[in-house]
Amino acid sequence: MRKRIYWLLPDLGSARRTMDELLLARVTEHHIHFVAREGAAMDGLHPANVLQTSDLVEAAQAGALIGSGLGAAGGVAAAFAFDPGSPAALVIGIAAVGAMLGTWSSSMIGSSTPSRRLKRFERAVDDGQYLLIVDVPRTRVSQIEALLQRTHPEARFEGMEPNVPAFP
Structure with a gap:
């Protein structure tokens, strides 16, 4: 079982560094997703797809x-x-x-309805922040949270979901 963790990052540079650190911590790219406002640069990031951004x-x-x-x-x-x-x-x-x-x-x-889970992040994303959605095994949640808190003081932890849907 996995837990889904949400973090808000202030800019593209911070998001890229976070992506690199998660990959070095052996979190696969398949489990790392970013959401940004429409038209924002997503170079070097793994964007969330319709399974993460819709209902x-x-x-x-x-x-x-x-x-x-x-x-x-x-x-x-x-x-x-x-x-x-x-x-x-x-x-x-x-x-x-x-x-x-x-x-x-x-x-x-x-598929055409925005996700109710991401509704609370709309304002921050519209203001130019990047939303990180990372799915980690339950046994690694505290390790990944500690890594992100230590290396990214500019980031804001926004909570976690206890149950991650099976296939998105």
Whole structure:
């Protein structure tokens, strides 16, 4: 399991130095993400992608849940209406189709919705600061925090999330 740590850095130079220090501390680039205002220089940084900056994952999960529930309800109604040979297979099949359609349609909406987790950083990012999002194993959280506090007094620790989504 990993924890997601947030730091605000004042400028591009500080962000680059932080990136280099995290790489030297053996945090892989795949787990280091930066968010900056639109049009800001991101040379030498690993920018956050749509999985970190939108509500895509949460929307897809909600869509799967709602779609499968509605599909199951539709499957039960269809089983009563058509008297199929295997009502359980019909209910499961329609629930699966509902889950797929719900996931697809909700993820389309979620990918265009800014992340609720990053909402609190909007003002700082708009003012030109760089947001560092780093996912570290639970056993290394205190080590990485101490490294950043020691080497970057200009940076501001902004908290952590206890649970990092599985794939972003």
